[in-house]
Amino acid sequence: MTTTAVRSRTDARAGGLPGVWGLGLRRGALEIRQFFRQRDQVVFTFAFPVVFLFLFASIFSDDVEGAGIKASQLYVPAMMAAGIMSTSFQSLGISIAVERDEKVLRRLRGTPMPPAAYFLGKIWLVLVTGVLETAILLLVGTTLYDVDLPSDAGKWFTFAWIFVLGLTGCALLGIAISSVPDSSKSASSVVVLPFLVLQFISGVYITIDTIPDWMLNIGALFPLKWMCQGLRGVFLPDSAQVLEQAGGWEFGRTALVLGAWCVGGLLLCLLTFRWKNRRDG
Secondary structure: OOHHHHHHHHHHHHHOOOOHHHHHHHHHHHHHHHHHHOHHHHHHHHHHHHHHHHHHHHHOOOEEOOOOEEHHHHHHHHHHHHHHHHHHHHHHHHHHHHHHHOOHHHHHHOOOOOHHHHHHHHHHHHHHHHHHHHHHHHHHHHHHOOOOOOOOHHHHHHHHHHHHHHHHHHHHHHHHHOOOOOOHHHHHHHHHHHHHHHHHHOOOOOOHHHOOHHHHHHHOOOHHHHHHHHHHHHHOOHHHHHHOOOOOOOHHHHHHHHHHHHHHHHHHHHHHOOOOOHHHO
């Protein structure tokens, strides 16, 4: 360790300045407060997947032949996966693009706050909203649609790593895609359209056995399909495996794909993230 590094760390401690993690936590608390102050955004964020779950589960409620479940039960883990991606990919993709267009990022970049603290704040926001969204959907699913909670620790562990890897990968993708829109006005269109398409070809709104294989193969390139499949493996009986494209839950492949997207998403962020719009030079 160099003398300069030691002196800098000593000066920081002497001055009582918080480190990156402390600043990230404070930034996260600020992000969370700002989110919950916008009541319309809060209601829309948490109600949207619940409403869609209610609609699809009410329309499609018959027994699935040979799977030992009702069609309505298929939608619970699928909507949970979509909810995770909504609170991470969609939320960050739009909000960061808006903050860039409004020059919030540019002003933050000019402050002494380390850039990492900004992203840590976003991660705290995504984590809190993702946990709440998942808990609400799980409550609705177990209360109204006969989805059973796992009875062994192994499945809860599987649920935990799917949630963490899925949330992380989708959050990084959201940060990366936030650099695509030219302005805040186009942010929603740029982010929502691919998310909507992925929901249709990943088994969220339409059951896997009715989606053409070529669409499933495209969906398999992205995290959402694997989150849906993994969460079905956690909350549905093994008899439902027959509905999957490969005839099994494929937890190992799910971990591999989600882990790869965490690494790939980080690389995309490092290569593409911008603190200001292109037109600002």
